[in-house]
Amino acid sequence: MLMARIAAGERAALRRLYDATSGKLFGVCLRILSDREESEDVLQDVYLTIWRRAGRFDATRAGVMTWASTIARNRAIDRLRARGPLAYADQVDDLQLADGAAGAEAGLLASGEARRLQDCLSQLDERTQRVIRSAFFEGVTYEALSRRMDTPLGTVKSWIRRGLARLKGCLAT
């Protein structure tokens, strides 16, 4: 199995994983960072992380793609947060304008899970959809969301919590 071979130090195995997943993971980094150069750095870091952590990959818990894209998203969000609060606030505003991109993405969805999630997300009200999406792709905390929307933190929190509960219910049906 590929991950076991990577854990054993086989570079060719990592190369195979890279060929199969780098386009998708680069897409995730770009979507979060909107910056090519930073996304390249993060992507490099992602594969080095995969190399180091391959031994801890547990196929019973998640697929390789899910595991790898979670690493990519977390690394990209770390990078976003490292830009500091000011740059970060700008980034948030920029991306809010670019929110229509979600519609274009819908057509490119690959897996059945992604389509299902998309369906379930679209059943939420517009505002809840947007905050969940922003949180996921921009790593925005409750505090930042509350400042940005000029809404009390408790309110934002209850939107998201209710939205997540509904998502879970919808995905389970």
Added chain:
Amino acid sequence: MSETPDLSEAEAFAAEHALGVLTSAERREAERRMAADPAFAALVEAWRLRLSAMGEGAAPVAPPADLWSRIERALPANDDSRAVRLWRRATAAASLLAAAGVAAAVMLASRTPAVVAPPQPGQLLNASLVSPSGTTSVPLFVAAYDPIRKALIVTSLVRPGKDPGHVHELWVIPADGKPRPLGFIEPGKTRAMPMPPNLQPSLTAGSSIAVSVEPPGGSPKVDAPSGPIAAVGKLSEI
């Protein structure tokens, strides 16, 4: 959809952690809880899985052609296989290394400039355990002590299944240089080990945490490792 039941408090927290809306302090709390509570960790994993499909919505973009060669150049010699090689060498030369290993561990402990300041409540102490032979700085184990929960969280980075005839026993060596046994850690596993009151004062910044290779059941001696010290590291504040 109006009759959707609320998520339990634990699941809501897990989902928020997976989504990434928590502050850094809350994220650390969630990570600690994941290490200590497998049921909570499973909730977080399940939410990561649910939400990861959102990431698939990002359109794939081919990275630049030279990126792979950049990655390949940056690859360290594989950590895992190197750890295993060290491990084999350590077990093979058991008797020879035993004295030297313990001496190295004790020396590291006595080199400590006493105990620094006592940790502030809530402050994690971390140790990265490396081979005492000093040939590499690749950690074989990582440990963190949580003074609030009074638990030591240990992760073994050693590949499982390589040396079924031995176990890895953990020790703390405080400023007095006397090793005290903490328990066992299986290769490749993470464990949160509650620390009894008599050991808690030993787990301070500057104390060493060591792992010895022992026969099944642990060191036959009560208060010292019998096998070689495979890795050692000092606890320090983040």
